Amino acid sequence: MALPPEMTRTGAQLGRKQWAYAFALVTSLCFTWVFTYGLLNVLNAHFQTVFGITKLQSTYLQLAYFGAYFVSAPFAGALMKRMGYKKGIHVGLGLYSIGAIFCWPSAKFEKYGGFIGSTFVMGCGLSTLEVAANSYVTVLGTPHYSAARLNFSHGFPAIASFAGPLIASRWFFTGANATSLGTVQWVYLAVAGLGIVLNILFFFFDLPEIIEDSEPDEKNEVAIVDGPVPLWKQYHCILGFVAQIAYYGAQVTVASFAVNFFVDQGVGINQSKASELLSFCQITFTIGRFIGVVILNYIDPALLLSFYGFCCSLFCLLVSQLPGYGAIRCLFCLFFFESICYPCIFTLGTKNLGVHTKQGTGLIVMGVIGGAWYPLAQGALADRAYTQRSYLVPTSGYIAMTIYAVGLVVDQARKRGFSFRNRNELSAKCAAVADVSLSLPGDAKGDLSSKKKVFGDEFIGVV
Numbered sequence: 001m002a003l004p005p006e007m008t009r010t011g012a013q014l015g016r017k018q019w020a021y022a023f024a025l026v027t028s029l030c031f032t033w034v035f036t037y038g039l040l041n042v043l044n045a046h047f048q049t050v051f052g053i054t055k056l057q058s059t060y061l062q063l064a065y066f067g068a069y070f071v072s073a074p075f076a077g078a079l080m081k082r083m084g085y086k087k088g089i090h091v092g093l094g095l096y097s098i099g100a101i102f103c104w105p106s107a108k109f110e111k112y113g114g115f116i117g118s119t120f121v122m123g124c125g126l127s128t129l130e131v132a133a134n135s136y137v138t139v140l141g142t143p144h145y146s147a148a149r150l151n152f153s154h155g156f157p158a159i160a161s162f163a164g165p166l167i168a169s170r171w172f173f174t175g176a177n178a179t180s181l182g183t184v185q186w187v188y189l190a191v192a193g194l195g196i197v198l199n200i201l202f203f204f205f206d207l208p209e210i211i212e213d214s215e216p217d218e219k220n221e222v223a224i225v226d227g228p229v230p231l232w233k234q235y236h237c238i239l240g241f242v243a244q245i246a247y248y249g250a251q252v253t254v255a256s257f258a259v260n261f262f263v264d265q266g267v268g269i270n271q272s273k274a275s276e277l278l279s280f281c282q283i284t285f286t287i288g289r290f291i292g293v294v295i296l297n298y299i300d301p302a303l304l305l306s307f308y309g310f311c312c313s314l315f316c317l318l319v320s321q322l323p324g325y326g327a328i329r330c331l332f333c334l335f336f337f338e339s340i341c342y343p344c345i346f347t348l349g350t351k352n353l354g355v356h357t358k359q360g361t362g363l364i365v366m367g368v369i370g371g372a373w374y375p376l377a378q379g380a381l382a383d384r385a386y387t388q389r390s391y392l393v394p395t396s397g398y399i400a401m402t403i404y405a406v407g408l409v410v411d412q413a414r415k416r417g418f419s420f421r422n423r424n425e426l427s428a429k430c431a432a433v434a435d436v437s438l439s440l441p442g443d444a445k446g447d448l449s450s451k452k453k454v455f456g457d458e459f460i461g462v463v
Contacts, residue, residue, distance in 0.1 A: 041252075056379035092128030247345060250396075
């Protein structure tokens with residue numbers, strides 16, 4: 001049962017203060033999955049020491065975490081379509097807190113299986129939050145700036161991404177904590193408390209319910225919509241799901257083995273220093289994201305993603321081949337060019353989906369399943385060969401993402417001509433329809449089918 005019209009608004013109907021309030025409120029959710037993800041990356045190396053497991057076995061955490069995304073993201077999209085964003089957020093925060101609480105006995109009794117199960121529950125909650133937050137920010141304004149808006153939304157929480165490695169460098173890998181889980185249990189208890197506090201705050205705050213199609217009147221006027229096109233025919237979304245699998249798998253596995261990579265380079269770096277270097281890599285990532293926000297206001301997102309994808313492929317290949325500090329420097333460059341990739345794939349994949357926005361968002365979020373099996377592949381190679389050589393595995397993911405981005409650039413150039421600039425497609429189509437309407441016979445000016453004959457399938461919502 002969909003929400004009644006009187007309970008929903010479009011992004012354009014919100015005042016400036018109300019828009020900023022809603023944007024800030026939803027952006028706060030990003031801290032939950034960014035911090036948890038950053039913490040997860042350093043637990044791989046720590047659990048190898050505490051539990052005496054292999055690099056491959058340590059990646060079961062990523063398998064549980066991102067496997068949960070694949071399982072729960074479709075249900076999250078359906079839940080929010082039926083109940084709205086706010087109730088979906090409550091469900092996500094509840095699962096997140098429950099999973100974090102159960103990490104306490106897992107750490108207390110040193111049960112690796114308990115951590116895997118608890119991580120799966122947390123992943124279910126976080127996938128629900130990510131579907132809610134990303135789709136909400138995407139429709140909270142004009143599609144013209146959706147990529148920049150989502151990058152900006154992810155920019156501030158990205159600060160939390162280096163908090164996990166920094167905590168680990170200070171408390172996980174030093175003194176008695178280097179071989180125990182005493183500190184880990186307290187960290188996860190704090191994480192559970194954060195989830196509970198956020199859930200209480202969202203209960204009392206008024207979050208405007210935004211409908212998916214933010215500009216329905218304008219889109220109908222230019223014949224962009226004539227009844228919803230089935231989601232399975234939205235090829236930019238389907239292929240975006242594939243690209244997200246490839247990219248996110250590469251991003252996750254690059255960070256998951258970074259501590260092992262730094263230590264194995266043979267330049268005198270221990271685990272504590274390696275974790276600190278990983279936090280610096282995440283700072284580089286955060287800086288890159290804010291720079292990307294500025295660039296995306298001017299450069300076409302698909303074109304910029306193509307360039308960044310090429311750079312990611314090149315630097316990841318160099319990481320796997322160069323010796324010593326040369327490879328370490330390339331890893332920092334890789335983190336910089338990763339910065340805008342996820343939000344750009346997300347906004348390009350969910351662009352112009354209209355009533356399918358929440359389901360499309362769930363599909364793209366499901367793409368993080370790549371984070372479950374890419375680390376398994378790299379871990380298996382790292383156990384059999386050198387950790388550095390295993391970085392050939394994520395290189396393949398960056399190449400696949402680049403192919404998707406280049407394909408979008410070619411498709412856009414074929415339909416509307418090549419452009420470096422980030423164009424407002426809706427305004428351009430409105431102007432084009434207005435011009436053509438003047439040249440049509442009187443009876444045809446208001447005829448939707450006449451516009452379709454002139455403009456073809458481009459005005460049916462397919463990018």
